[in-house]
Amino acid sequence: MVADHIPQEVIEEVRRRSDIVEVISEYLPLKGSGGNYKALCPFHSEKTPSFTVTRQKQIFHCFGCGVGGNVFHFIMKYEHLSFPEAVASLAHRFGVSLPKGRLRAAMSEAETHKDQLYRLNEMAAEYYHKTLLSTAQGEKARAYLKQRGVNARSVELFKLGYAPASWDGLVRYGAERGFSPQALVEVGLVKAREQGPGFYDRFRDRLMFPIANAMGRVVALGGRLLENLPDAPKYLNSPETTIYKKGQLLYGLHLTKHAIRRAGQVLIVEGYLDLISVFQAGIENVVATLGTALTRSHVQVLKAYANEAVLVFDGDNAGRSAALRGKEYFLQEHRRYFLPGAHLSSLKGALEGDLHAKVVLLPAGHDPDTLVQREGRDGLLKRVRQAQPFMEFVFDAEAEGHDLGSVQGKLAYVRKLLPLVTTMTNQVERTEYLSELVKRTGIAPAALADELHRLKQGAKPAANDGVAYYFPGLGPERLLVQLLLTHRSWIPYARLQVPADFLQEPLLRAILQALYRLASERGDFDIATLLEALADERCRDLVARLVLESVGDEAVQQQIDDCLVALQRRQIEAQLKRLKEDMHEAEGRGDMVQLAHLQQQFAQLRRTLTRRGRAAP
Ligand SMILES: [Zn+2]
Known part of the structure; x- marks a missing residue:
């Protein structure tokens, strides 16, 4: 797993300093008390809050759509970052220094490539910015900004720049800093000459605007002509790349x-x-x-x-x-x-x-x-x-385009707007808009309703608002994992009696495996640590949900024992079934030696089963 490449103690230091409630409340208005907070979920559409954050456990979970995890997983999901990027972002925010080389090593090839694209754009933005502020060529653009009323603070904040009229300013500036023209071609800032070898700057004699993503990394540049030219577009933008999607x-x-x-x-x-x-x-x-x-x-x-x-x-x-x-x-x-x-x-x-x-x-x-x-x-x-x-x-706006004084005009207007009204799923609103249309056109409500009905026949059914997500049914598998998540001191005890592969549900099995592994490697650990050890997002979502659902603190050992016994029984019963099939087959072959051997095994196994049956209350 990626996390292995950033030293574990660094990850833990970052997590220790990043209180999940403090971090998430910068993104969402959290309401609550006693360590439990709620908000409307940012990951699905809802009207009553089911997104839950707990300070004590340092996790979040949405009971509506099932997402969950620790503070890193929230940042990953919300800001669309990879795990190392999320760690780096929080480390930066809380002043934990990261070993630079290690972080880069932890990034995948795709992330390294993305990082290179950001750095190319940032290098170019810096070049244009410097050219604007401190060259004679930049004077023209400085005068333009002054005339437009853009002050020095804005120029600084938005890192405005100027691309000079020369053909190779950026090509040369990049080369001096180790960026090849080919790399600049990839982000669309430089073009290869059509005739002969060589490259030239794509943006020339333009006021430059670095375009940053929500995290502040420069993903593209936009250039505006200072004076209109007949053959050149007034605005020119970088082409779309893996880091820049216009829409x-x-x-x-x-x-x-x-x-x-x-x-x-x-x-x-x-x-x-x-x-x-x-x-x-x-x-x-x-x-x-x-x-x-x-x-x-x-x-x-x-x-x-x-x-x-x-x-x-x-x-x-x-x-x-x-x-x-x-x-x-x-x-x-x-x-x-x-x-x-x-x-x-x-x-x-x-x-x-x-x-x-x-x-x-x-x-x-x-x-x-x-x-x-x-x-x-x-x-x-x-x-x-x-x-x-x-x-x-x-x-x-539509009324302006139609002559509402004529019957034809009214009909055209209604036909234009009714399809919009039909896309509304809310009955109350549909009714409101229908009566608004009646008011504006004087068309009888019954006639409108007919027209609406006709349109609805052809319309696609509206998507369901409720998002169903997977959650395993109640049974010994789920209960055991749930109990061990909360009462982690019982993990070694359970491990001796039930191996993880006794569990059939794949997500619960993966969680139990992680619990066993962490308990033997580290002894004590917390849920936030467990969440990092789970590579499968669905496992993390499930863990968050399971720890937030309270299981009683009473008779913990009894409950755990019940689960263990039930799981062992199920395992033995499956073995008995297989033995029975083997016995049947041996009998058919006439292999009496093998049959006797199997019968003996069968009897032994059956005895353990009845013993367990008696032991269980
Ligand atoms: Zn949700």
Whole structure:
């Protein structure tokens, strides 16, 4: 297992300093007392909290979807990191120094490759940043930023840069630092010449924006022309790589995620400069989609940080159509959560914990950047407070495209919106929107209901909200493992009587094996340590669940004995069955010597069984 490569004492030191309650409460609002805390699960959609964290056991578990583990496993799952990366991240946070070479050795080949891609992008970002700040060529870009009102602190925070007009600045800078042009080609920062050998910089004479992931590692770069050129695109981005997926990345999130979590709300803008401008104005709970429509992945990411998303769009048609492009994703992922404002408060309890979407449409000719320049922080915040619920916005936006004065117009409008209404699983909301449509069009409710019914025939059935996960039934296997997890001093006693392979359920068997191994290697150990020894995620999930379900402290030995006896009995009965088959076969062959031998074994085994039967109460 990977963990073997980082010294065990270092892992334990990091874990000892990273209190699970403290760490997780940076990600989720934990509520509770007495060492047990609850929150809405970040890994599945739910309305009542079943995600549980215990301080004493230093584990988490969700009774809804079954995930569980220790503090490292939470970070791995939440931040999509490998085990060594999760250890490194917490070590950094709590000031534990890691042996560098050992960490790299612990990374898989794929992780090492990813790390190389990050370092290439970071090297390039540094080159552009230096060029912007301290070269004569950078003056042009410095003047541009000044004119756009971007201050020095923002330039520093967002590591803005300038790609000079020369053809090989980055190629040479990289070569001096041991990065080959071929490697830079892989991240799309450099291109191979079409004619003849050699390479050239892809970004030239552009203002550069490093694009970082939520952890702050640079995954790509974006470049903006300083003045419009007829033949060149205004914006140019790195191509997608294994570390950069456009539809998943939200610009600025690494700097704004804590503010978003504190506010429980995220503003979504479109461009780099929109984001920087809004952030600089003091509104820090903001991300940018960088011109792509809001995707399902974006929504998933944001849901972990906020329960309300406010889409802020330019007051022109392009802005509006961008807003509508995101619509279907919101409806697929969160179709149950769009209600006209008046109903929001009455259903607030039911809605809590999910991402509601609202829309701010800026006045014509404005984008978030120009608006905060003119009206400041308060001007934008005022509009955010007055944001329109997303579905209402959609109803309004569609109304503009249809002539609701004519029967044909009304019908077209209804046909456009009804499919959206049918995707809602919530009966109450469907009814609300239907009556909203009735109000807006004057079409009879019965006619709408017919149309809706017709649409529903063709619609796919809605996915089930409840997530079922595997949990073994109650029996001696589960009970034994559960008892030994809590009462670990009994492990050696159990080990002498029941080998792990007596267990048939594979996950429970793997857990029992790990318990036996740890007990013989280390004597005493805690659950967090056991969790690291289990490579199979399903085993970890199961352990977390088992230790959180209380088993009585009474008559522990009696309960353990009962389980051991039951498991031994089952084993002996299986052996007896096999012997019987062998005897039958020996008899058929006429092998009387073998038969007598088997009969003797059978009788002996049967006696142990009846002895055990009497011993058990
Ligand atoms: Zn869950």
